[in-house]
Amino acid sequence: MAGKRRWEDMEMDCLVAILQRLGLQDLTLSVPLVCRSWRKASLHPLCWRVLNLRDLDFMPWGDLTKSFMAEYRLQRFFFSGFLKLAVARGNRLVEEIMFPLLFGTSMQDLFFVSDECPRLKKLVLPNLSPADEADIPKLVGKWKDLEQLEMEAKPSSFLEMLSEINLHCKKFSGLKMCGSIKKEDMLAIVNLLPKLKFLCLSKSYLPREQLLGILSGCKELQRLTVRDCMGFEADEEVKKRGLGIKIFEHEGSKLFDDFDYNSDECDPL
Template sequence: MEERRRWEDMEMDCLVNIIRRLSLEDLALGVPFVCKGWQRASMEPLCWSILDFRDLDFMPWSDLTKKFTARYAVQRFSFSGFLKFALARSCGFAVELQFPLVFGASFQDLVFASEECPRLKTLVLPNILLADEPLIPQLVGKWKELEKLEMELKPSSFSEMVMQINLNCRRFSGLRMFGSIKKEDVKAIIKYLPKIKHLNLSKSYLQKEELVEIIKGCRELETLSVNNCIGFEADEEEVLRRASAIKNFENEGSKLFDESAYDMDECDPLNVLVI
């Protein structure tokens, strides 16, 4: 039994490769308190290259909040503080950052991340106030290696945002969002993201004419998801024919109009989205 190898005796590279697969909660509250060897391994930036905050509970009464406050002897816990903690551990090597969608993150957190995460490849934006949306383009433009961007609602500065992506993010290949996709939005996608490979506009208001233009203008699409959209029928013959060259085309549940609305022409498109 005395000759059995112990976890703390494992080569640091191997230990880091295992620990980096754990959740942020485990990295912050579990691993560092096992032993000194695990603590050293948990401090390696590689362990903090994937920063996924979406499934963590940042409410004041959550176990995460209580444990972090106790173990790190902080007087007040906040998402901003936890974000700074994680980014400090990543040392600028974070390649994926996914903000919580429901609670905690602010626009200032996004601004801070734009300075501390220069190597991001995947970004999931938090919910952003309308007043802050005009500032999104200049922030996104800082991530030169950005490949994939996800957001809940289409920002008012969408055209400027994709223009900055075109100018600064040479490897960009994937976009996910929903909202009222208008003609000017489609023109911006075709003009600035003509080589995009993965596009997800599910749950949007998207008319057939705009969808067809996207298919025609973005000829390198490998994945196009327009599930549960309002504005075209899922079995629309022209749409299916034009999308036949796309490897993965998803349009389940899409309808010409919302069945709960009496007159599509009198409806605000944003009010008839299928959420």
């Protein structure tokens, strides 16, 4: 339109700043088709700094899968191929990756990311088999800048994983998982994660003794989330120990389950 600027005439830096707020589906299937300048901007590594794969539908019948196959003229869709495309466009500047919970991710994908994303700061792991969990310590030790790690359940290699984090990830400050938190787990959290600022153990089996140990031992903790846990009640001593923490969320936690059964011997992991 006469007298009005067009979107494609926007300076590249401004366009990149806008596009990096979009999700991966838009960056792969919508934005590049608008015009040449938008396509060029969508390929900038800053647009691929955060790879949130968890919000995408990778099912064979999903819109993303079918549209991606049509656009790139593929006979079959492979999650690994999509991941490699996204990581390549990040040009070793990727800082955050959130893997799908259940679909598609293999240990080969995780090792690929450990090699190609050296600047990773935040990692959200998928569900892994017990056999694959043994390799987690080898992975985390490669990310020197790792600050935050999230997983669905405490892995069998938990203690070894924290040892690797302690040795190699000097900026590590956030952990989220659930599971049966034993005394040795509590001691490892306290002793091996000295700069821990955020800890989420919601829906875990967390005995009162372990909770008090975390409250007393994690000196830099700013937020502790232990909602809907089994093994403790937020009594006066627990609340008093938590006064030094900026955010202490413990709602829904209780000592026994609904059947009045103390799960002290339960370790689902």
